[in-house]
Amino acid sequence: MIIEKYSYDNRIVRNFAVATIVWGLVGMLVGLIAALQIPFPNLNYGPLLTFGRVRPVHTNAIIFAFVGNGIFMGLYYSLQRLCKARMFSDGLSKFHFWGWQSIIVLAAVTLITGHTTGKEYAELEWPIDILIAVVWVAFGINMFGTIIKRRERHLYVAIWFYIATVVTVAVLHIVNSIELPVSILKSYPVYAGVQDALVQWWYGHNAVAFFLTTPYLGLMYYFVPKAANRPVYSYRLSIIHFWALIFLYIWAGPHHLLYTSLPDWAQSLGIVFSIMLIAPSWGGMINGLLTLRGAWDRVREDVVLKFMVVAITAYGMSTFEGPMLSLKSVNAISHFTDWTIAHVHVGGLGWNGMLTFGVLYWLIPRIYKTELYSKKLASFHFWIATLGIIFYAVPMYWAGFTQSLMWKEFTADGVLRYPNFLETVTQIIPMYKLRAVGGLFYLTGAITMAYNLVKTMNAGVLEENEAAEAAKLEVLTVEPTGHWHRWIERRPIQMLLLSLVLILIGGMVEMIPTFLIKSNIPTIASVKPYTPLELQGRDIYIREGCYTCHSQMIRPFRSETERYGEYSKAGEFVYDHPFQWGSKRTGPDLQREGGKYPNVWHYHHMMDPTTMSPGSIMPSYAFMVEADLDTSSTGPKIRAMMTLGVPYPKGFDQIANADLRKQAQAISADLKVNGVGVSSQKEIIAVIAYLQRLGIDIKASPMSDNAVKP
């Protein structure tokens, strides 16, 4: 037996740890700003700092910057030790680190300046998408290189979760980002309407599954046993947890689209798999918590374990709540309300946040070979963060229930009790304020942690290359006899391929029929492509992130058809690249907005929403009256749409701007008649044109249902 000497790269772990802390603070601060903008709309500073642009910065910063760097920190630390090997290539590690940080900076800059695809959690434009793919592949090579040169024959279960993460995130990212570039920072997805929605939420849900969950479960399976100094409760259970989770998760996406125009069978598929997910998720939670059996007395003293216990408990709560929210009857109440926001924050603040903090408090003193600067401060962080979660979640649950019940309440005479949407918003403003307090608590805790860890780092010295030694892994000349699963436990590449097959089958069964079977999306003869002006207006709608507060999806409930009009049909969205169904109604649904109010109403409403709707919390979009519409992009946009199959007549891209000017002048003239003088070249005209177009195609034919051709 040959003993080999080598070293662990702690520098890369430290770098990712620092990035986790820094981006965590940024992401939480931006979240707090967004939370305050709702009850205090004066905090919207257009165009850069309106809620519609700030919210995607918050979600992207938390998911990809805070949690992303958290994953890499924990993974680079644990993978080296589980493989008894240094990372495959220091160069790739560096490239991964700096590549990921540049993606984050580019993301923040482009999102705040309004360059977005308009698809939630996949808002980044195509050049950044390509960069993400490149950096991710470099990370994958680095990881597999390390696994292949390992000195430990078996792959510990945490590594399986890492492998599944690397493979699946790559597939999700590529499939959902297939888009046709129009210019350097503008593209349209190749999918439209219902198909776009299905692909987007297949992606969106699995971003939760394979970015926020599986890598963190890998961290749980490594760091909880380390912190508790005892092996995981049941290794058997962890094997079931792994396979069942990656198999089931990939199918669950359609539960984000219940009661929408998505075909029923796809909705049911999503529900069934979501309910089944309770089993592996709770298996994992129980496995994590029971790892502490016989060590619960230590939870009282060890702050790292405290963070981990709350994290695992939050994992259990949100993975129980998720399947419940997937039930149609529950979803009918919860969807589009703050209940969803509460749900994701139990996961985000509780599971991801608390586990990250636990790992940071455990790891930093170890790589700096010193004690934590202050246990008291860490304990303070634990309590203020836990309180923060409660102050965040409880008001949001309350707000969600209240608003949903108000939306659905009818009087004895059979009319809506709260026909004015705004009434249901002002009712829950106090809850929004309380939520911001929760966010402030949580952020305060994180700042305390940053101080505590910086002090710790200053007191110690980073052991950049930690010496280690292990026996060289000898090549097995005779395969030990055994079960096939023992065979795969030693083979990372085969594990990768099997995981890939499992997730691809799930994805394909979900999506292929929607693309294939024509009857899934009945075409409606009266639905026509957008005019060039409307298309430009739609792109401004996307740029401003209007979808963060307004849905375009009327569910087939009496409470919704009474309030908004005819429910949404799949065939209405066939030209929507991308779809804009939205997931949250901070403002009312806009699908039948067209023709509801005169142009001049929209003009005043965009200038200052409170003049038309006293008490409105919508930001002012007065800058759209100043800004000229960029018509140089009209031709390329029409050409791109034609490539994607939108039936504009041949050569329409040449005359599109003439058509655009004609329609703009008509709107400008109408505004003038009503006492508003505004040039037809301003952005506001395009936005009004788009809003007035929304949902009127099927209003045109009174027997709209009969117009549906199978």
Next chain:
Amino acid sequence: MFSKYLESIAGISVYPMFSLMVFFAFFTGLIIYLVKADNAHLDELSQIPLNNSNDTIE
């Protein structure tokens, strides 16, 4: 546009049945393995993270 590629795949309808069979076989195999699995081997696997004693704070 996208659907055109998929339509051209021959016999695409066998995928759902194929998937079901793959999964049924896989999970049946997994359960059989876990029931029969050797406890000593599993204990050994679960000890992997703890074998590394480098990371104690002196």
